[in-house]
Structure formats: C-alpha cells, structure tokens
Amino acid sequence: MDVETVWREEDGARLAATVWRAGGGHRMIASAMLGGGIGPAGWVLNAQVAGGYSRMDPVAHLEELAKAQGLEGPGVGMLTAASVARTMRRDEDGVSVSATVGLRVPTWAAAPAGTTDPELAPIHGTPHTPGTVNIVVAVPVPLTDAALVNAVVTVTEAKTQALLEAGYPCTGTASDAVCVAATTNGGPPEPFAGPRSIWGARIARAVHAAVHAGALDYTAYLETRG
Known part of the structure; x- marks a missing residue:
C-alpha cells in the first residue's frame, strides 16, 4: 500500500491527508461516509x-478533496480531526495497514441509555475537536463478501486490544472508520478472515501494531501540550 501524504490550507489551518491510489483490481469494504459498503474502489482518502x-x-466535502487530488471513479473517503501527519503504517506478511489515531474522548461501545456523549460537546471550554481512529487495510488476496465482513470484525478486535494495552480503557471513539481492501487478482477468494485464519491473523497483527504505536504516540503528543 503506497500511501502519500498531501497538504492543503483550509479554515486557516494547514491540514494533511493520506491518499492511496490503489488503482483497479480491488474490492473494498468500508464504514466511511464516502464510498461506504462493499464494492470495487480504486482509491482511499483520509483527510484531516x-x-x-x-x-x-x-460527503460533498470529501468529493471536493478527492477531485483536488485527481481521484476519479469509485473510492473511499474518511474525515478526522486527528493529526493525519502522525499516521502509523505497519506491514505483516503481505498485509499493509495505515492507522490515524486520535483519542480525545475514548469511548466504550456500550453505554447506558441516555448518557450524554462527550464527543458532541465542548470539553473545559475548548471547541469540539473529535479524535478518531481511522484504519485502512490492504490484503493481497481476494476475499469473499463474508470474509470482508469478518475482516472488519478482526480489525475492530485488534484495535480494541491495542488501545487497552496502550492504557486507554475504551473500545475506540464514537466516530471510528474502517476500510479493508482486497485484490481481485489471484486464485479463488479466501472464505475466512477471522483472527485465527491465515490472513485474518496477519490483519490482526498489523492493525494491532499500527494502532498501539499510534496510541502511544498520541499519549506522547498530549504530554508535550501539558
């Protein structure tokens, strides 16, 4: 996965984005606002x-950003207020992962009904600046639809394990996004991508390494801000 970091000026800030120009021959599953679902896609944009x-x-904003990078045809677009310039990349036996980790409000997935979501309100008088864990995974083998869904579960489990081990008592944040891309070239599609399957195990290790490194980096970043 050849990921490029690009920069733009917007809202008085210099902001980064990562762009993966995957090209043809990929099927992706994504929870992203732009290009979410399962289908062919040729690029992934993760914009700060x-x-x-x-x-x-x-969605229109992401389409504008994609057009500015010359990205055409179906693709996946994600947004985050986390520092995209601090994106972590890890590889594991053919699997490539890119993870942007922001943890301003660590969140448990299951919360009591009626609980106020701190992501939607200012904290200590500061503006709403959500942190998000956005993860992009590239797998060099075809995957069935079921295996793509299974891969998203594996990514999420490995992400949560990494966050807990890094000292964050949470399952992630309220706005996390995932994209798993599998090639359409090669032999018959793999039917499984759980954490004990061949490719699922590789996905889990690569995601864990990237998210764990990103979480520790985020902790160090917070310490520099006092």
Missing part, C-alpha cells in the same frame, strides 16, 4: 479537518 468542523455536507 480543523477542530470545530461544522460543515453539514461532509
């Missing part, structure tokens, strides 16, 4: 936005 992001048309 300024704190206090208030646009009500994020």
Whole structure:
C-alpha cells in the first residue's frame, strides 16, 4: 500500500491527508461516509479537518478533496480531526495497514441509555475537536463478501486490544472508520478472515501494531501540550 501524504490550507489551518491510489483490481469494504459498503474502489482518502468542523455536507466535502487530488471513479473517503501527519503504517506478511489515531474522548461501545456523549460537546471550554481512529487495510488476496465482513470484525478486535494495552480503557471513539481492501487478482477468494485464519491473523497483527504505536504516540503528543 503506497500511501502519500498531501497538504492543503483550509479554515486557516494547514491540514494533511493520506491518499492511496490503489488503482483497479480491488474490492473494498468500508464504514466511511464516502464510498461506504462493499464494492470495487480504486482509491482511499483520509483527510484531516480543523477542530470545530461544522460543515453539514461532509460527503460533498470529501468529493471536493478527492477531485483536488485527481481521484476519479469509485473510492473511499474518511474525515478526522486527528493529526493525519502522525499516521502509523505497519506491514505483516503481505498485509499493509495505515492507522490515524486520535483519542480525545475514548469511548466504550456500550453505554447506558441516555448518557450524554462527550464527543458532541465542548470539553473545559475548548471547541469540539473529535479524535478518531481511522484504519485502512490492504490484503493481497481476494476475499469473499463474508470474509470482508469478518475482516472488519478482526480489525475492530485488534484495535480494541491495542488501545487497552496502550492504557486507554475504551473500545475506540464514537466516530471510528474502517476500510479493508482486497485484490481481485489471484486464485479463488479466501472464505475466512477471522483472527485465527491465515490472513485474518496477519490483519490482526498489523492493525494491532499500527494502532498501539499510534496510541502511544498520541499519549506522547498530549504530554508535550501539558
């Protein structure tokens, strides 16, 4: 996965984005706002936005950013207020992972009904600046639809394990996104991608390594800010 970091000026800030120009021959599963679902896709864009992001048309915004990078055809686009320039990349026996880790409000997936979501409100008088864990995974073998879904579960489990081991008592944040891309070239598609399958185990190790490194880096970043 050849990921490029690009920069732009927006809302008075210099913001980074990562771009993977995967090209043809890929099927992707994604929870992203742009290009979510399962289907063919040729690129992935993970774009940072300024704190206090208030646009009500994020899909249109992502389409604008994709066009500015010359990205055409179907693709996947994600947004985050976390520092995309601090994205972590890890590889494991053919699997490549890119993870952007921001943990301003670590969140448990299951919370009591009626609990106020701190992601939606300012903290200590500061503007709303959500942290997000966005993960992109590239697998060099075909995967069935079921295996793609299985891979998302594996990614999520490995992410949670990494966050807990890094000292964050959470399952992630309320706005995390995942994209898993599998080639369409090669032999018959793999039917499984759970953590004890051949490729699922590789996905889990690569995601764990990237997210764990990103979480520790985020802790160090917070310490420099006092």
